[in-house]
Amino acid sequence: MIRVVLWRLALVAGTLLLVSIMVFALSDVLQGDPGRAILGKFATAEQVAQVDRELGADRPLVERYVDWAGGFVRGDWGKSYVMRVPVFPLVMERLGKSLLLAILGILFTLPISIALGVLAATRRGSWVDHTISVAGLALVSIPEFVSGTFCLIVFGVWLRWFPVSALAPDGAGFWDQIYRLVLPAVPVALLLFGYIARMTRSAMIEALESDYVRTALLKGLPGSTVILRHALPNALLPTISVVGTQFGLLIGGLVVLEVLFNYPGIGRLILDSALAHDLPVLGPAVLAVSVVFMACSLIADALFYILNPRSRRQAA
Amino acid sequence: MSAEVASGTGTVLPDTAPQPGVLAGLAISPSFWVGVAITGFWIAAAILWPLLAPYDPFKLDVLSPLAPPSLKHFFGTDELGRDVFSRVLAGATPAMSIAPVATLLSIATGTTMGLLAGYYRGWTDALLMRVFDAVLSFPLVITAILVLTTLGPSRVNVVLVIVILFTPIVARTIRVPVMAERDLEYVAAARLRGESAWYIMFAEILPNVTAVIAVEAAVRLGYATFAATTLSFLGLGAQRPSPDWGLSIALARTHIQVAPWTALFPAAALATFIVGVSLAADAIRRGIEE
Numbered sequence: 001m002i003r004v005v006l007w008r009l010a011l012v013a014g015t016l017l018l019v020s021i022m023v024f025a026l027s028d029v030l031q032g033d034p035g036r037a038i039l040g041k042f043a044t045a046e047q048v049a050q051v052d053r054e055l056g057a058d059r060p061l062v063e064r065y066v067d068w069a070g071g072f073v074r075g076d077w078g079k080s081y082v083m084r085v086p087v088f089p090l091v092m093e094r095l096g097k098s099l100l101l102a103i104l105g106i107l108f109t110l111p112i113s114i115a116l117g118v119l120a121a122t123r124r125g126s127w128v129d130h131t132i133s134v135a136g137l138a139l140v141s142i143p144e145f146v147s148g149t150f151c152l153i154v155f156g157v158w159l160r161w162f163p164v165s166a167l168a169p170d171g172a173g174f175w176d177q178i179y180r181l182v183l184p185a186v187p188v189a190l191l192l193f194g195y196i197a198r199m200t201r202s203a204m205i206e207a208l209e210s211d212y213v214r215t216a217l218l219k220g221l222p223g224s225t226v227i228l229r230h231a232l233p234n235a236l237l238p239t240i241s242v243v244g245t246q247f248g249l250l251i252g253g254l255v256v257l258e259v260l261f262n263y264p265g266i267g268r269l270i271l272d273s274a275l276a277h278d279l280p281v282l283g284p285a286v287l288a289v290s291v292v293f294m295a296c297s298l299i300a301d302a303l304f305y306i307l308n309p310r311s312r313r314q315a316a
Numbered sequence: 317m318s319a320e321v322a323s324g325t326g327t328v329l330p331d332t333a334p335q336p337g338v339l340a341g342l343a344i345s346p347s348f349w350v351g352v353a354i355t356g357f358w359i360a361a362a363i364l365w366p367l368l369a370p371y372d373p374f375k376l377d378v379l380s381p382l383a384p385p386s387l388k389h390f391f392g393t394d395e396l397g398r399d400v401f402s403r404v405l406a407g408a409t410p411a412m413s414i415a416p417v418a419t420l421l422s423i424a425t426g427t428t429m430g431l432l433a434g435y436y437r438g439w440t441d442a443l444l445m446r447v448f449d450a451v452l453s454f455p456l457v458i459t460a461i462l463v464l465t466t467l468g469p470s471r472v473n474v475v476l477v478i479v480i481l482f483t484p485i486v487a488r489t490i491r492v493p494v495m496a497e498r499d500l501e502y503v504a505a506a507r508l509r510g511e512s513a514w515y516i517m518f519a520e521i522l523p524n525v526t527a528v529i530a531v532e533a534a535v536r537l538g539y540a541t542f543a544a545t546t547l548s549f550l551g552l553g554a555q556r557p558s559p560d561w562g563l564s565i566a567l568a569r570t571h572i573q574v575a576p577w578t579a580l581f582p583a584a585a586l587a588t589f590i591v592g593v594s595l596a597a598d599a600i601r602r603g604i605e606e
Binding site: 011014015018019022023026029030134137138140141142143145146147149150152153156157158164249250251252253255256259260267270271274275277282286289290293294 | 347446447449450453454455456457458461462463465466538539542545546549550562565566569572573576579580583586587590591593594595598
């Protein structure tokens with residue numbers, strides 16, 4: 001058991017190391033020659049070399065990488081070129097904003113997707129099942145900026161139920177911010193609906209065909225009790241894994257909705273800093289997104305393990 | 317493009333070539349025909365728009381910007397007075413050109429990687445899988461942003477980015493049946509005959525995993541369209557004055573409150589096309605799996 005956990009953590013560490021190397025290499029390419037960038041194209045080669053030496057940019061690549069990665073781990077993330085603010089609080093604030101939107105989207109979609117997934121499983125092969133699966137497929141394939149545009153036009157422009165910009169003005173309360181996030185959370189929910197419903201449906205079908213469900217039915221328990229108390233808890237296990245992984249990918253993956261609804265999350269921070277070549281922000285922001293993803297999939301694995309009676313028994 | 321969608325890995329399929337029954341199954345599947353009809357309509361629009369469009373989609377008319385839909389302009393006009401109906405039809409061309417090329421290339425590279433990982437296993441497999449995990453360990457859209465800002469936005473680079481992102485996904489899907497095939501007797505026989513590893517991978521194993529590849533290609537086509545239009549929306553793909561649907565929606569965002577039609581119709585076009593492709597792809601997948 002301990003070996004499994006250690007192996008899993010080693011894998012995460014290895015992947016993070018690879019990601020950080022990729023991010024570093026990419027920002028190195030994006031940066032070009034810092035001395036040349038500062039002095040302009042009329043400076044002599046000696047002047048450029050002088051500035052590079054002062055900045056430490058002439059050191060070997062590996063040395064600079066270790067320096068950079070060390071700074072990231074210590075929380076010493078430097079200052080933004082463009083916004084002139086420390087990077088650490090900036091990234092954390094934006095991460096929080098994206099987290100809020102992702103959580104809202106998950107909260108919208110979970111009850112409906114699980115309920116419809118269970119319904120589809122119990123009515124397998126019926127028109128209800130077909131409708132749910134075709135709707136799920138269609139919703140999964142539509143880009144979120146397209147469904148977001150529909151929401152924006154219908155509920156923001158025509159009905160005027162929600163504002164077209166998701167960012168609450170300074171000093172607005174928490175509930176005002178939540179209200180403004182309802183519209184952008186709908187496309188998130190629609191996108192995830194297909195996955196979660198499909199996963200719940202197939203896990204539920206498997207559970208319904210199992211021996212313990214047949215036993216429960218044969219000993220005379222009502223169908224609804226069997227479905228809710230016996231089959232559903234087991235069927236939710238794979239769903240939890242999917243939600244964990246998807247949630248990790250949502251953080252940062254919401255950039256399109258953040259642009260469409262004018263909401264400053266971490267995805268838009270990455271887009272803006274990449275476009276502006278604001279490298280002190282770009283690297284840590286991307287790494288932070290990656291760390292969040294890894295953490296989410298670890299938590300999902302842990303939850304799966306804790307909730308699965310079989311793995312509990314093995315450990316005992 | 318949302319990462320969760322593009323990273324949806326394919327299902328493991330029976331490792332056989334398509335059976336004749338597949339075609340019969342497709343013929344009676346209504347969602348397949350709906351999908352084919354919608355996709356066919358947009359393919360026709362991509363080719364025939366110069367004949368169908370009532371106006372030149374690039375011609376400015378500064379005297380009637382943001383005109384609402386009317387009999388003169390079915391879908392209204394955009395901020396430069398261009399006819400939205402004509403631009404929506406012409407927008408089928410960029411949608412139809414980037415995604416299929418990117419899909420074909422991703423399938424080629426992904427299949428090669430999948431064959432290598434599944435055939436050699438051991439450290440080749442471990443190394444490839446680690447690299448793929450790293451690529452897929454943050455949202456695909458973020459990777460795409462990083463690569464495109466490094467290389468600069470262009471159609472060729474959009475294709476390149478999609479290939480970079482989809483190769484690991486395709487490879488992971490192909491690797492599983494390849495591993496199963498590799499243990500079969502015909503592979504052992506080929507090895508005993510002294511065939512080279514490349515010959516065994518491409519001439520012996522590849523023909524037996526074509527069903528998996530076909531399904532993966534169909535599914536990837538939908539996601540490639542998703543990816544390409546998302547990048548256009550973010551300003552990293554098609555550039556002005558292209559009638560690209562994603563770009564049109566992004567540009568329409570600033571005046572969506574006064575002229576929602578400029579965003580609505582390109583969005584509807586994109587939604588129908590993508591749903592059409594996925595319906596057809598899903599019907600093909602089910603046809604082969606059953």
